[in-house]
Amino acid sequence: MNLNDKIYIAGHKGLVGSAIVRQLESRGFTNLLMRTHKELDLTSQEKVQSFFQQEKPDYVILAAAKVGGIHANNTYPADFIYQNMMIEANVINSAYESKVKRLLFLGSTCIYPKAVEQPMREDALLTDVLESTNEPYALAKIAGIKLCESYNRQYNTDFRSVIPTNLYGEGDSFGLENSHVIPAIMRKVHLAKCIEKNDWKAIKKNFDKYPIKGINKNSTKEEILKSLKKHGVQYVTSGTDSLSGVQVGLWGTGNAMREFLYVGDMALASIFVLELDKDTYKNNTKPMLSHINVGTGVELTILQIAEIIKHVIGFKGELIFDTTRPDGTMRKGINSAKLVGLGWQHQIELEQGIQKTYNYFLDKAEV
Secondary structure: OOOOOOEEEEOOOOHHHHHHHHHHHHOOOOOEEOOOOOOOOOOOHHHHHHHHHHHOOOEEEEOOOOOOOHHHHHHOHHHHHHHHHHHHHHHHHHHHHOOOOEEEEEOOHHHOOOOOOOOEOHHHOOOOOOOHHHHHHHHHHHHHHHHHHHHHHHHOOOEEEEEEOEEEOOOOOOOOOOOOHHHHHHHHHHHHHHHHOOOHHHHHHHHHHOOEOOEOOOOOHHHHHHHHHHOOEEEEEOOOOOEEEEEEEEEOOOOOEEEEEEHHHHHHHHHHHHHOOHHHHHHOOEOOEOEEEEOOOOEEEHHHHHHHHHHHHOOOOEEEEEOOOOOOOOOOOEOOHHHHHOOOOOOOOHHHHHHHHHHHHHHHHOO
């Protein structure tokens, strides 16, 4: 790509999209196209076609999607499959019609079957049934991959797909109820440390930035403690009711294993794959198996990850696992040998990435 190429990043406000924008800007790309949902509804075929006809981007990075946790996927399955399929179909078809040079589609590891050999390889796609809780979202992501493959086969386009492992980093969501593993544990441990230090000013600032239902900066200490207890953060008292420590409760046994990739590395990987010459990409993929996994190859238990977060934050209390709660899938690693073979390697190890994420969290919480 040349520095003056026009690059459209769909989903530039999201975790991955914003990281890609930062990386492109740091390299000197200035002709970046970005539109918020209010400015451009990607589920509208007419509006997307009009945008592409007017702007005629050279490259497209499709990082836009409707996303959510298990509860949201179970509650709104029709929204997840419809909106994501519409976004993908509209953007990919308009990219073809406007003759973009290259498109990169971002998928998700949920495309792989529920019961599959670990770590998951690209050729595991469509070999068994999906996890039922997010099947509609997974099917939409599979459709996006197959759209890219089908346009390549029929129209000789150059549309590519990358499948990231679990991501974290700057731009993540830190809600106590709906965020992913690392930001959820990070916020719990941070609030527990604030209780340890008796720093109620910091706790109220945190709630002001990241609200919890029923709690605000005017809430009493008792109201805050009652709410935090529901989320597993609580005092541990001695027989005289004096504070003897703080506990952070986490779900499951702590034995489930997860692989995490720092979002800055995901941005680097995305641009790396986008910049591969067409022959190199085609020679390392197949017409009906063209997606590429992106991960670190490192799996840790949830307990190990929580201990790293505890160390980075400086929390002195206890981590307690509620074994009556589910672990979820015990392993969910991906095989990234194909991408590594092409010359890419992640740069940020987990503890360093968690430190970067915590610094971002503190900056945002203390504004």
